[in-house]
Amino acid sequence: MPARYVYNKERNIWTKRVKPQDPDILAAVGRMPLLTPNSGDVFFERILLKHRKGMTSFRQLRTVDGIVHNTNQSACVALQLISGDYLWIECMKEASQCKMPSALRDLFGSILIHCTPGDSLSLYRMFENDMMEDYLHSYLKNDVQPETAIDLARNELLNYLNKFFRPYEKSNASYEIPMPDNTLRQEGIEDEMDPHAAEYYSNNIGFINSNQEQKAFFEEIKTYIDNNTGDFFGLDAPAGTGKSFLINLILAYVRKDKDIAIGCAISGIASVILRLGTTFHKRWHPPKNPKEYDTCNIDLDSIEANIIRAAKFIA
DSSP states (O other): OTTTEEEETTTTEEEEOSOTTOHHHHTOOOOOOOOOGGGTHHHHHHHHHHHOOSOOSHHHHTEETTEEOSSHHHHHHHTTSSSTTHHHHHHHHHHHTTSOHHHHHHHHHHHHHHTOOSOHHHHHHHHHHHHTHHHHHHHHHTTOOHHHHHHHHHHHHHHHHHHHHGGGTOOGGGGTOOOOOTTSOOTTTGGGOOTTHHHHHHHHGGGGGGOHHHHHHHHHHHHHHHTTOOOOOOOOOOTTSSHHHHHHHHHHHHHTTTOEEEOEESSHHHHHHSTTOEEHHHHHOOOSSOOTTOOOOOOTTSHHHHHHHHEEEEO
C-alpha cells in the first residue's frame, strides 16, 4: 500500500500517489511504528491487519464467523491469534527488527512483569541472542575467545534481567529463567592479577628482617590472610619509614598465589606508588557530598562488586 498511496496527516486519510509511474516512488517502502501491548487496542488491530487479507473495512476486520466483535482484541482471541504466547512473541519479533538490545531487554522484562506469558523460559531462549548482541560484540571486540565471549555475554544478560526484576521483588528464578553465575570469571578481574608478584615478593621479603616492627606487622597480616579470617588494621608511621613498601609486599604475597588484592589511596600520586594501585574514588565510587546513610555507587551485580567480593586483602 505505501508504494501506491501516501498518508495525509492533515486530512487523516490515505491518498493515491500523484506519480505512480515513477520507479523511485514505486519502490517506496513504508515503515510501521513500533507498537507494544501498552498501546491499547491499536496493537491488536495491527495483528489483524497483518494476518487478514482482503478486508475492505474495519468492521469487516473485526468480523469472525459472522460475529462482529466490539474490540480488535476479542477478534484476535476468536481467530486464535493471541492464544498461548503468540502475542508476546510477535511483539518481541517486531521490536527486534528496529530496536537496540538494551531496549529489547527492557521490553522483555516489562512483558514478564506486567503480561505474565505462559512460558517465560521459551520466550527468553527465543530472543536471547537478540538481547545480548551488544554484550557479545563488546567481548569479541576485546579479543575474548568466542565460546568464552558467549558465556560472558549471556551472564551479563542474566545479570541485567535480575537487576531489572529486583524493584518488583522478583528475580530470574521467579520466571524460571536461569540466575546469573556470580562465580563466572568476567573481564576486568584479570586486570587485578600481577604476573610479577611472585618475583617481587621473593626479591623483597628479606628486607623486612632488618626492621622488627615491619616484620611483626607483616606476620600478623599474613596469619589472617592464610586463615582466611577478616579484620581491620591501621598502619601509622612517619613519612619515609617504609609504609608503601610494606603494603606492596603484602599485596604481592596475596597476588603470587593468583588471588585478588586491592590497593588504593586517596591521592593519585600515592596510588601510583602501590602496585596496581588505584585512587579511592575510582575504586569505590563514593558520593561527592556524602551524608550519614549514603553508600558507594557500586552495583551489586557489577564487575567491580565481584572483584571486591573476591579480594583477600584490601589496602
